Amino acid sequence: MTQTHAAQPRELPSTWNPADVEAELYERWVAAGYFVADANSDKPPFSIVIPPPNVTGSLHIGHAFEHTLMDILTRRSRMQGYEALWLPGMDHASIAVQALVERQLRDEGIDHRDLGREAFLERVWQWKEKHGGAILSQMRRLGDSVDWTRERFTMDAGLSRAVQTIFKKLYDDGLVYRAERLVNWSPEMRSAISDIEVEHKEVEGELVSMRYGDGDGSIVVATTRIETMLGDTAVAVHPDDERYKHLVGTEIELPLTGRKIPVVADEHVDPEFGTGAVKVTPAHDPNDFEIGKRHDLPMLTIMDEQGRIAHTSTQFDGMDRFEARAAVREALREQGRIVAEKRPYLHSVGHSSRSKEPIEPRLSLQWFVKVGPLAKAAGDAVRDGRVAVHPPEMTKRYFDWVDNLHDWAISRQLWWGHRIPIWYGPNGEVVCVGPDEEPPNGEGWHQDEDVLDTWFSSGLWPFSTMGWPVDTADLRKFYPTSVLVTGYDILFFWVARMMMFGLYAMDGVEPFKVIALHGMVRDAHGKKMSKSAGNTVDPLVWMDNYGTDALRFTLARGANPGTDSPISEEWVAASRSFCTKLFNATKFAMMNGARVPERLADRGELTDADRWILDRADQLVSDVDELLEDFQFAKATEALYHFTWDEFCDWYLELSKVQLDASGAGVGDNSSPAQDQRPGADVPQDAAERAERTREVLGYVLDVLLRLLHPTIPFITETLWTALTGRESVVIADWPEVSGAAADEAAAVRIAAAQKLITEIRRFRSDQGLKPGQRVAAKLGGVVERGLADHVPAVRVLARVTEPADGFTSSASIEVGLSGGNVSVELDLSGAVDVVAERKRLAKDLAAAEKELVGTDKKLNNEAFLAKAPADVVDKIKARRETAQADIARINARLAALPEA
Template identity: 95%
Template sequence: MTQTHDAQQRELPSTWNPADVEAELYERWVAAEYFTADPNSDKPPFSIVIPPPNVTGSLHIGHAFEHTLMDILTRRRRMQGYEALWLPGMDHASIAVQALVERQLREEGVDHRELGREAFLDRVWQWKEKHGGAILDQMRRLGDSVDWSRERFTMDAGLSRAVQTIFKKLYDDGLIYRAERLVNWSPNMRSAISDIEVEHKEVEGELVSMRYGDGDDSIVVATTRIETMLGDTAVAVHPDDERYRHLVGTEIELPLTGRKIPIVADEHVDPEFGTGAVKVTPAHDPNDFEIGKRHDLPMLTIMDEQGRIAHTGTQFDGMDRFEARVAVREALREQDRIVAEKRPYVHSVGHSSRSKEPIEPRLSLQWFVKVGPLAKAAGDAVRDGRVAIHPPEMAKRYFDWVDNLHDWAISRQLWWGHRIPIWYGPNGEVVCVGPDEEPPTGEGWHQDEDVLDTWFSSGLWPFSTMGWPEDTADLRKFYPTSVLVTGYDILFFWVARMMMLGLYAMSDREPSGAIPFRVIALHGMVRDAHGKKMSKSAGNTVDPLVWMDTYGTDALRFTLARGANPGTDSPISEEWVAASRSFGTKLFNATKFAMMNGAKVPERLADRGELTDADRWILDGVDQLVSDVDELLEDFQFAKATEALYHFTWDEFCDWYLELSKVQLDASGAGMGDNSSPAHDQRPGAGVPQDAAERAERTREVLGYVLDVLLRLLHPTIPFITETLWTALTGRESVVIADWPTVSGAAADPAAAERITAAQKLITEIRRFRSDQGLKPGQRVAAKLGGVAELGLADHVPAVRALARVTEPGDEFTSSASIEVGLAGGNVSVELDLSGAVDVAAERKRLAKDLAVAEKELAGTDKKLNNPAFLDKAPADVVDKIKARRETAQADIARINARLAALPEA
């Protein structure tokens, strides 16, 4: 899209109120199709897919953080002339949605199993249509520049076709199989769950030591889950443990069951831990499962799907696992087999993130993906440079995972999700059905009841959302995607799976075209202001929507970007968001001032030689800013780029150039770097003579130019206020489709920068000196400035006087106070005439109060530093801080006394 250049400025509101404009601006952007990507354009592609939020989700601070970073990348590339696609969508979230709808049904007095599968799924779709996707509306509030015309859902027909296609391909290639394996089991959901849905929590439990066997051949083992002893099929000891060597190969009676179990030697056992002997329950413990495989032990499942004891032939059958824990312990106590008990015993226990219950490791018949060859391909793609991980030090964590992957359990005992496309026949037949195939029919044929792990379908996200398995224009244009922005915490759970499945599905392409993304840009988690992890229990969570309501969306986005260092966690606080709101207000007021004073964006700037020092200095600065921001954003250094934008805008542009421009805009007299005086500096680079009106016009153009560049640089981070200000300043259609700024190419003028730096220091020192003399900030006093001509600063004197609030000395000038300001090349003397300017009595009173505070501080620090007991115990850094405080207090006392001595008698 192009924008007209013969545009006129528009009026800005009197104040900046984000709530008045954000929603309207966003809908205007969407209606104008600024975010809609064209696969047939000849622009270079940039594509990014959103990590699909759960359909049950709402915008939390982590989403806001991640989406802000993705939007910065997308908006910048769009402005740089790329065909930018940011593809949105949602994940069907099998377990979360099923649990939610089951709970709703229970509240209605309905058991979902009695309702039946089809009727239950109807209810889920009804819920999805009515309540699902609230987060998508919240993404609009955040300003996400996503292509809504391409919104996807992992249960859409097209994505379901992709799931069925890749399942059959994996199955036919021998990479999907069915087997009994140990899985994370949720008794409440009656389903296996993935590792990412397990949260490990420190809980208070018990450690019980119990004796198996009797006499010299007895052996003591300890456990935190005593009920699982009913499923023990061995006791294991280390092969080099002399205490038990005579028992290896013998059998011992398992209490309460009447079964005999062997004692086996296994190097996994730590002889230094506990008694050096461990019970082995292969069907209910991951480590025991591996021991069981090595020693060909029976694997007895002693719990049913609901976590009740079953199939043991004991009186405990039918008991809930926690009820059985107590009953088994007491039964062993009656037999005098409890050797020791430690209670409470704090240990880590896995809990289901959905149902909040402790998960149960359980042997179960499940479908698995054989990940060996897929994981190798995923590792090779990073090792050979086709995919870059940023920051690079995170690559080791990636390799640690993909190089040591276990086969992936992909089946879930749920109804909501992609049903496994396997049909079983009456005579043991097993048929995998592809998307274009009819399932077998006839008596005895039935489909597998399970659905696929949600991560299976989300693992296809980069290409299923673009129409795979069909050869679509979107796939040809936008795949591989350019970058994946995601948290390091799901590097394995999601990223590695997308890598494996993307490389496999696209294996018919050239290797560089098969990868799902070219760069993996990892970020950390958002933490509270003290660096602590946010949690409801800790009471330190924040609702980004509340902060957006209070301070505006731009303020939240700016704060999040300012804390986004690659691969590291990011603290945030409401005070920082409030500060970002102040930044927005500062930018608004600066633009409003510039426009009120005739600032305009020129078609072409005047040659640098025709501009003042101040103009050349700010233009050189904005050139450097463009270069720095480009370099930092290419390296995903969002925090440093945002910090550079903040300080240039606030410190250089608002605090200095705007103030200097006021002098230059005053057509009645000379200003900063004005060379209209007959004695103007004729050294190379100092500028050329110009009259005041011409100087003011050039200043208006520089003001407009710098603001134009700044607003475009800031737009990807704070889109709403920059759109408002830029369109008002330029009169053009939208900053969303404006060109990204580039360096002007003009030669820098370091001499001008040196003179400006000297003038800034002189102004700052005079302001400090004035304050020390008790002058009010706006109070003007006469001053003599000596030595400025010798340092080449004569042309800058009018601006120094204007900004330091000092006037030309008159005939009645009386020097009341003076200082020397050291600048590069020499000193400038400053004499102030304070006659009648200071209320001597009030100033003495103020100074006396300040002196008392400083003397109290000195006495307090002396007391500590003269106390040997304190010095012996206090850390060195604490002592150093107190010494620094004493030095500051001494300096304050000397300064205040000098000022008191210089004051005339009241």
């Protein structure tokens, strides 16, 4: 990608403060048009459509998680040279918005039904313009690299045309129909609602057993919804249940109603549950509805739209369903028909996710989509490999759903939404009107009052947002989309609908190539977040406190495909520390002249440390590519973290400090400059040349690292990369590629040996009670034989040991085992250790270790404890005893080695 080069690298601020740069950087990216996709370009396409958040929504942690993953894929693809489109937009959220505006009107003393449909819709649009879409500005804060020029709303004119077009097509093809079916009913909204808008909760209710009939012809049934007995039209028993065979085919009196109902035999009944007999209320229970269809039973709707008892011709008509529950129970009690009551009785009850009320299964006249052929096509697209489900183990769940789909109720008794384009005539005529057709007019003609389920229009999202039904350049370039990133929890709802509609509307072309499923964000203990549990988090607060990059890095680091992701504030704080570490490392490199070279020097001209870090950078590029291609965000982020912190910062930066010392002596070291003594080395390097090569390697590796990190932490990488390179923006930089140079395994072995030697000396120093910055003289034996002569200056600097002078006395020594033999380390501790203080410290540590040993021995010698304790607990205590024993031996050896005070 072409970039403008600045004359000099830019200066970095003294410290990293995300709030100072994030908003300004984002608006600069948008103004520069970096996120705008060109449908006419020759680049290969990459496209994602955003799962449209509700217009009422605000950015919650689930949004932040999902958007971070989508942004990683989009930013990386853009850097890889794809024409990348991430298309944003919002869903009109019929039920949520209607409920919100209704509530506002009630606060003003206005019933929306008195206001009328048109005036109500005007109020909704006013609310949308004033308050809707807060989440869009929050997406900017998160750094979403979406193409704002293509922002869509499901009630836009173009998307409304798409809805009307596909409804007409489905109608003409016989795939939509109107019928009475059982639906989820919200009495508060007075509307059917979708399955995904139903939350099942465990609640304490009652289980009431009651007797129908009298004498030998009586049957006891049990229910948690006793008021629905008013709508019973049968009692069902299992065909093989000998207890009731004499009653099958007879009629029994239904108490309180004066009606007689049949006893039917149905294999759905479990003879082992309860009494083995169940009441059948086909109009108010899904299982009973199926029994009713099999036995051609009457289906009596005994509740009106508001959940009040109606049409029973009993004293209960007009009562609210919950009021009726108590009244029916007491009336049955008066008749002596209550056999048993279990209270409280814990059972699952569906609640509306919007109004929070218990939903009511209710027989209702609704419009349905005949999903059979559509679902088959959606299943076949995955079976034949046109669409991949990731992770693959989720494929079975996909098939379990699409292969068993029931017809979909698409009508909603609301005003806000896409109105069903059906007109009814005075003589029973039914006309479906397409977008270019005039609706029938004249006396007696009227449009259907209902609107379509929100999921109907969002099911068209991958192609309606690109202009369908018009043949647009966007559709030709970006459809099918590359990947759908979404939660496994809506695999069955939104994903299945997009698959069905995409294949149907787009002549068998799938809406996306890959369905990449992620899990839910949970709290640090793995528990589901909820307001009632008090464990929800506000990502905006964490972004304020720690910066957007820290939040994004934490979310990506927990994103394993298809599994839930825990998060805590401590982890976000740790990610902020990571960003600070990266900032400080880059600042150090730049202060020491790091620069990105046009071409690196030949590997033969570089030190072991240089070649090692270049090889590790190559491996990192390869690993991150492989992991992101497999949507392994967590593993890719983990690899970036450990390379940055453990290899680049903890080791290469420290080694580079020695190499950057133009005197060649190392920091505070009096050794002479090290010449290149490697076997086969052609040209010795002087210290100045070595320093210059190191600056180039520092710049090169940082350039690669910052580009690899950019999709995950865009703000800090933009700041650092542009400062380091002087170029326009990392957003449009090229994605790193493996250099192609052969890895130097021998250099890696020598660096590993040097690292082990330094680590062991540091540990040994600590055991001897030396302070971290305290320097002592040391003899290093065997370094030449182990091929580590070149690394002695670095070892001395990083392990804080100096060259021995005349009069050196060895008072402590260790052997460090390396491949090919040992290196001996002798320290002169004379005058370096406060013997009295050290003996006091060691005595305290020894007492603690001995106490631990006594405590663990006591437990492990207690037969009663061992008999009851779990095996893992016993193993942990044994491990603690071994540690205590080792500590005691180590401390005693140290005490013995100390001189007398």
